[in-house]
Amino acid sequence: MSVSPNLKYLQKKLNYQFNELPILQMALTHRSASSQHNERLEYLGDAVLGSIIAHQLYLQFPQADEGQLSRLRSFLVKEKALYELAQQINLGDYLNLGSGELKSGGFRRASILSDAFEAIIGAVYLDSDFISTQQFVLGLYQEKLAKLSLDMAQKDPKTRLQEWLQARNFETPEYEVIRSTGKDHAKSYWVSCNVEYQSIKTEGFGASRRKAEQDAAAKVLEKLVNDK
Amino acid sequence: MSVSPNLKYLQKKLNYQFNELPILQMALTHRSASSQHNERLEYLGDAVLGSIIAHQLYLQFPQADEGQLSRLRSFLVKEKALYELAQQINLGDYLNLGSGELKSGGFRRASILSDAFEAIIGAVYLDSDFISTQQFVLGLYQEKLAKLSLDMAQKDPKTRLQEWLQARNFETPEYEVIRSTGKDHAKSYWVSCNVEYQSIKTEGFGASRRKAEQDAAAKVLEKLVNDK
Numbered sequence: 001m002s003v004s005p006n007l008k009y010l011q012k013k014l015n016y017q018f019n020e021l022p023i024l025q026m027a028l029t030h031r032s033a034s035s036q037h038n039e040r041l042e043y044l045g046d047a048v049l050g051s052i053i054a055h056q057l058y059l060q061f062p063q064a065d066e067g068q069l070s071r072l073r074s075f076l077v078k079e080k081a082l083y084e085l086a087q088q089i090n091l092g093d094y095l096n097l098g099s100g101e102l103k104s105g106g107f108r109r110a111s112i113l114s115d116a117f118e119a120i121i122g123a124v125y126l127d128s129d130f131i132s133t134q135q136f137v138l139g140l141y142q143e144k145l146a147k148l149s150l151d152m153a154q155k156d157p158k159t160r161l162q163e164w165l166q167a168r169n170f171e172t173p174e175y176e177v178i179r180s181t182g183k184d185h186a187k188s189y190w191v192s193c194n195v196e197y198q199s200i201k202t203e204g205f206g207a208s209r210r211k212a213e214q215d216a217a218a219k220v221l222e223k224l225v226n227d228k
Numbered sequence: 229m230s231v232s233p234n235l236k237y238l239q240k241k242l243n244y245q246f247n248e249l250p251i252l253q254m255a256l257t258h259r260s261a262s263s264q265h266n267e268r269l270e271y272l273g274d275a276v277l278g279s280i281i282a283h284q285l286y287l288q289f290p291q292a293d294e295g296q297l298s299r300l301r302s303f304l305v306k307e308k309a310l311y312e313l314a315q316q317i318n319l320g321d322y323l324n325l326g327s328g329e330l331k332s333g334g335f336r337r338a339s340i341l342s343d344a345f346e347a348i349i350g351a352v353y354l355d356s357d358f359i360s361t362q363q364f365v366l367g368l369y370q371e372k373l374a375k376l377s378l379d380m381a382q383k384d385p386k387t388r389l390q391e392w393l394q395a396r397n398f399e400t401p402e403y404e405v406i407r408s409t410g411k412d413h414a415k416s417y418w419v420s421c422n423v424e425y426q427s428i429k430t431e432g433f434g435a436s437r438r439k440a441e442q443d444a445a446a447k448v449l450e451k452l453v454n455d456k
Contacts, residue, residue, distance in 0.1 A: 039294040040286060047282035047301075054275035055353075058268060066267040073275075125283075130358035 032098025260326025273350030
């Protein structure tokens, strides 16, 4: 592997200088490009990231219970969040991809970018130590952490609706896809939610079946709460 | 909270002396006993344990791929493993439980013991630092890590059978409970596994439906492999 001069810029953006550049290169290498790819580093980075964020949330939210802390963490380490952070440092520009992935735009794909982002965290950890990795990660997450509030640890509408009904011994809701339009990656869904108690029926809409169900459940909750 | 003299013995067994005893006491306190309970520490300990074990396996198995590393880690951090470690230090003797849990034998329950074990890891981390917690955890896991081999990272028989058949475009297997005996916590299951390809039918046995299915799948795999 030849050292790309670009890695200078990437390291600047990361605000971290690697002692061992080959480990950064491995973190940037998708399995389509080489057998020396980033999947082991991704596994390691995922775990290290999880503990750094867990600790940070523990300190930041002394009143939050275990469930709230878990939901806040999921919010920060899910693919979408990692993808956003990867985009902020233009990670796609530095990836080593096989020719197939290159042609199909793999450098823009959320899963490839978020995996590489985790791999970089694993690489920093191996290249330094836990404390340095903690500083590195918290630096990247600064903005996301500042914006975080306990409201975001709320359970999703489907779960809340389920629990509300179960607590009162009512029948659980039924969801049904009414229709969907578009194909493959541009689908839209309409889903109905039927609740036997008070014969409430709502309709939700979203880019996935799950999102449409959440939307429909939220509308039922609104009715139930306004009704009390 | 009064400091029990017993904590001296527990700390000896843990091979770790706490700077702040109240944090150890919190780790030992089940939610049934006090509002100052161990669930937040358990959340933290779970994450820290995960990263320590991930790093250790990364170093110990340089040839293992990401999937194998993940399966080895699950094996080491699942409730059963944590419960075994908790029993080795007689953790049940030191737990603070509410009267209900005391009467129903909560100090012997696997979930309560394994949660408290994770909470202790979280407590050590807050009481010291990552490196000390790493030494602490790896000390406790010494025996389990020494016994670990890459064979244990094999996928389970049901998954392997499923993949074997799918790779050849054959129908996936069907499992059926033939009979079960005993009640509640002392049940036994007999399950059949039917595979259309070569009309193979086996029977598995186990203390849960899942275990009986795995047993039945393993027997099908044996036949398929001997047959080739």
